Amino acid sequence: MHFITQFSQAWVALLVTMALVLSPIAIADESRLKISVGGFYSTSDSGMDVTSPLTDKEFELDFETDLELVExxxxxxxxxxxxxxxxxxxxxxxxxxxxxxTNKNITVPYEFEHPDPDIDETYSIQLGAEITTTFNVDIARIGYGYDFYTDDRWDLIFTAGLHVMWLELGFEGEIGACLDETCGIIDIDPDSVVFTDVTAPLPDLGLLAHYQFADSWSITGHAQYFYIKIDNIKGELIDLSGGIEYNFEGKFAADLSYKYYKVTADIDGDYTTTSIHYGFHGPMLTLSYEF
Structure with a gap:
């Protein structure tokens, strides 16, 4: 219920923000609509801080290496x-x-606190356990763009907007729960631990650059940053890209760029902080059409 309530509040805030942005400039002589679709082939790096039951020391659990998530x-x-x-x-x-x-033979045992501060439980994954890991992040962004500099070659656009981030981290399989200070292990039912959360709308600032160096050819650049601080979650996002765009005759264009993207989040509990990070880099292809 807490997740659903935050979800609704986030989207209501986004819609209110859109209305405020639209109101001063609702009438214009030269309006245009641009739709861009595409994808990027990414090399991912993600993980979280856990505790070793062998040494009682914290270490970083690598989701790609230790849990076999696709890199x-x-x-x-x-x-x-x-x-x-x-x-x-x-x-x-x-x-x-x-x-x-799914990792059918865990080679690195670990223990972790439930990321939700309202759930005071510690879980243990033993050597040889079979664990299915789910790690989902969705990010929606809405904002305002101001083209503050334009000439025959250059377009520089300042952006200011809001992000909403949905996070789901789940472990399912042979999981035990620690009941006391010596961490005596018992099986839990159901055999799954799922943490979901959604942030309130978070501010971000960015800069878009477009430089036309030849007929139909342009260099593009993008930089954006936002900082998360909401309830028990804090962290940041860095979003950078640079590439080259070809404009076909008419209003159709293709952009090939290289993208760097990193999200970090610290989730504070009563006794510990769960640190989760996700990042990727790789080529991105975008096709756009302007109406």
Whole structure:
């Protein structure tokens, strides 16, 4: 119920923000709509801090190496932008980062606290256990773009907007629970631990650059940053890309770029902090059409 309530509040806030952005510039002479779809083939790096039952020391559990989540995969992307005139516009985009895998023979035992601070439980994964891991991140973004510099070659656009991030981290399989300070292990039922959360709308700032160096050819660049601090979650996102765009005759364009993306989140509990990170880098292809 807490997750559903936060979900509803987040989208209500996004819709209110869109209305506020639209109201000052609702009438324009040269409006245009641009739809972009594409994907990127990413090399991922993700993990979380856990405790070793052998040494009682913290270490980083690598989701790709230790839990066999796919390291390289294709991720979808969609963006819709509406420009009221040459300088003012709004945009919405969405990224889907979903993965799951089953490791039938855990080689690194570990213990971890439930990320939800309202659940005071410690779980244990033993050597040889079979564990299915799910790690899903969805990020939706809405914002305002201002084209503050334009000439025959350059377009520089300042962006300010909001993000909402949905997070799901799940472990299913041969999982034990620690009942006392010596961590005596018992089987749990159901044999799964799932943490889901959604952040409230979070502010972000960015800069888009477009440089046309020849007929139909341009260099593109993008940089964006936002910081998370909501309830028991804090962290940051860094989003960078650079590439080259070809504009076909008409309003159709293709952009091939290289993207770097990193999300970190610290989830504070009563006795410990669960640190989760996710990042990827790789080539991205975007096709766009302007109406």
């Amino acid at each position: 390289s995969e294709f991720l979808p992307f969609i963006e819709i932008a509406y420009w009221f005139n040459d300088q003012h516009g709004i945009y919405f985009d969405w990224k889907r980062l979903h993965r799951d895998a």
